[in-house]
Amino acid sequence: MKIVSLNVGLPRTVQWKGQAVSTGIFKTPVSGHIRLRSLDFDGDAQADLSVHGGPDKAAYVYASEHYAYWRRELPNVALPWGMFGENLTTEGLDEDTLQVGDRFRIGSAEVMVTQPRLPCFKLGLRFGRDDMVKRFLASGRLGFYFRVVAEGEIAAGDEVVLIERAKDSVPVSEVTRLYARDKDDVEGLQRMLRVAALPEDWRDYFKEQIERIGRPARRHAAQRPAWTGFRPFVLRQKLRESEDVSSFHLAPEDGQPLPTYLPGQFLTVRLAVPGIDRPVVRSYSLSDAARSDHYRLTIRRIGARAGEPQAKAGLVSTHFHERLAVGDRIEAKAPAGMFTIDMTQRDRPVVLIGGGIGITPLLSMLIAIAAAEAPRETWLLYGVRDERDVILRSQLETIARTHANIRLHVFYSRPARRIDDPAIQTGHIGLEAFKRLLPSNAYDFYLCGPSAMMESVTRDLEAWGVPADRVHTEAFGPATVKQAVHGPSAQPDCGFDVTFERSGVTAQWSRCELPLLELAEEQSVAIDFGCRAGSCGTCVTRLLSGSVRYLRRPNAPIEAGEILPCIAVPTEPLTLDA
Numbered sequence: 001m002k003i004v005s006l007n008v009g010l011p012r013t014v015q016w017k018g019q020a021v022s023t024g025i026f027k028t029p030v031s032g033h034i035r036l037r038s039l040d041f042d043g044d045a046q047a048d049l050s051v052h053g054g055p056d057k058a059a060y061v062y063a064s065e066h067y068a069y070w071r072r073e074l075p076n077v078a079l080p081w082g083m084f085g086e087n088l089t090t091e092g093l094d095e096d097t098l099q100v101g102d103r104f105r106i107g108s109a110e111v112m113v114t115q116p117r118l119p120c121f122k123l124g125l126r127f128g129r130d131d132m133v134k135r136f137l138a139s140g141r142l143g144f145y146f147r148v149v150a151e152g153e154i155a156a157g158d159e160v161v162l163i164e165r166a167k168d169s170v171p172v173s174e175v176t177r178l179y180a181r182d183k184d185d186v187e188g189l190q191r192m193l194r195v196a197a198l199p200e201d202w203r204d205y206f207k208e209q210i211e212r213i214g215r216p217a218r219r220h221a222a223q224r225p226a227w228t229g230f231r232p233f234v235l236r237q238k239l240r241e242s243e244d245v246s247s248f249h250l251a252p253e254d255g256q257p258l259p260t261y262l263p264g265q266f267l268t269v270r271l272a273v274p275g276i277d278r279p280v281v282r283s284y285s286l287s288d289a290a291r292s293d294h295y296r297l298t299i300r301r302i303g304a305r306a307g308e309p310q311a312k313a314g315l316v317s318t319h320f321h322e323r324l325a326v327g328d329r330i331e332a333k334a335p336a337g338m339f340t341i342d343m344t345q346r347d348r349p350v351v352l353i354g355g356g357i358g359i360t361p362l363l364s365m366l367i368a369i370a371a372a373e374a375p376r377e378t379w380l381l382y383g384v385r386d387e388r389d390v391i392l393r394s395q396l397e398t399i400a401r402t403h404a405n406i407r408l409h410v411f412y413s414r415p416a417r418r419i420d421d422p423a424i425q426t427g428h429i430g431l432e433a434f435k436r437l438l439p440s441n442a443y444d445f446y447l448c449g450p451s452a453m454m455e456s457v458t459r460d461l462e463a464w465g466v467p468a469d470r471v472h473t474e475a476f477g478p479a480t481v482k483q484a485v486h487g488p489s490a491q492p493d494c495g496f497d498v499t500f501e502r503s504g505v506t507a508q509w510s511r512c513e514l515p516l517l518e519l520a521e522e523q524s525v526a527i528d529f530g531c532r533a534g535s536c537g538t539c540v541t542r543l544l545s546g547s548v549r550y551l552r553r554p555n556a557p558i559e560a561g562e563i564l565p566c567i568a569v570p571t572e573p574l575t576l577d578a
Helices: 065-073 122-127 132-139 172-180 186-193 200-213 216-223 315-322 356-371 393-402 431-437 451-463 516-522
Strands: 002-008 012-016 019-023 028-030 034-036 059-063 088-091 103-106 109-116 144-150 152-154 160-164 231-240 245-252 266-271 280-285 295-300 329-332 350-355 378-384 406-412 424-426 444-450 471-476 496-500 505-509 541-545 548-550 568-570 574-576
Touching (some): 065 132, 109 152, 172 200, 186 200, 245 315, 280 295, 295 356, 350 356, 350 451, 356 444, 378 393, 444 451, 496 516, 516 568
Parallel strands (some): 059 088, 350 444, 378 406, 496 574
Antiparallel strands (some): 002 028, 012 019, 059 144, 103 109, 109 144, 231 245, 231 329, 245 295, 266 329, 541 574, 548 568
């Protein structure tokens, strides 16, 4: 193993897609000994330190063997050493055999392998090709970074000597696989958390992925749909639950038994709405136990009522309540969703916290807990404005009354009259209520409700010392409704129609931090992606109408009329060229 070429370069400003871009990707081979310091080589630097550089990325390494592959792939492109922005072009170092944490001596320096490279858009700039980032990721030939253990002098031709093999580690290529391709391999993701040499931001990312997927016991059931595409149903029964909430029983048109589903999952429906030239798609939580003959959806009609004079009518919820009649046809995908409770963890007590219509998936969980053979300590904290807003009251109270392991507390934020019932609390669900009602914080918490409530409760649980991996959330927000904004502290709207023009799909965006790329994936709309962090530009998509905000600052340059859906969320109804 040896150094074939040592390459350095200082940032320069170049034009790319009509914008001036500062970049340090242009590297030139140099001769003689160059000192490798804790952050970079002498004579080398990065331009954007928000995504490049730092101790864990002190030197970028790329195998000379990979150049043969690229010369076949890009026969008309000159490929001098350093073309990929690497500091060290090497011989005999391979991402498949190198372990994260391996230590080497090169010249008088000592270095350690930390992580693979994830390219940003500047690789495309270097090659003058928009498709270069996508091709680079697809190749799997990404290179890796060194951290400096001991500073020293390095020169081309130096031997690379292994001085310590990392224990309990993984190959560099395994990190890339779990990031770019096999995102649902929970066992692999959990293994990443045990790799001490992997930088903390990588381990945090993999931890978030595990939380997104859920526990392995329920992951496989949640990922395998019971059928593909949309299946025809008919409305069998329509029951009014409160002033603006009704339940809808959907039976399969073919009369065949329905598959079971996991407590907390949702149903994606597609239906024709008068005045809309294409079917609209919405997702609603299943609010009952799994039954073989029908699914139950409990839906709030969004519209003007006392206390909400500024509200606009919800397009689809109004259609459900005012126009959909028994016998009408509606289509649905198989039950799906990761916001589910693991019924195999019978010894882990739970707290279900719901706000408004967000009670629906929690009720499905509660019914499953009540039906289980082994009693499981369960608290249900349910927040509404007043008694008129309590949904499915009779069912909730019956479950709590007939099961000693289940405790129900309803919170009225604006009670219409004096309340003497000890099971009824006044005010909002929060830290004070947790300390007063719950014996301890040693529970799994499941939260579903409006985004403002979710953020407040999540902060209070964190302040109470509840570990983040024991808090499971699902946010609810109405479609086509905007709330009044009162200064900078107001919550963002989270309820807009998103139309994917070329795919012919219109979907509801109702989870406030759900990137548009993930919404597209839920609707089986194909959008290419690479980094999922706004750096590579692979997912760039034309915005045909509407506007977006970004969850973090984009690093990839985009032209007017384009967005990066991997980090973008809508601020109004919008249409994408996808």
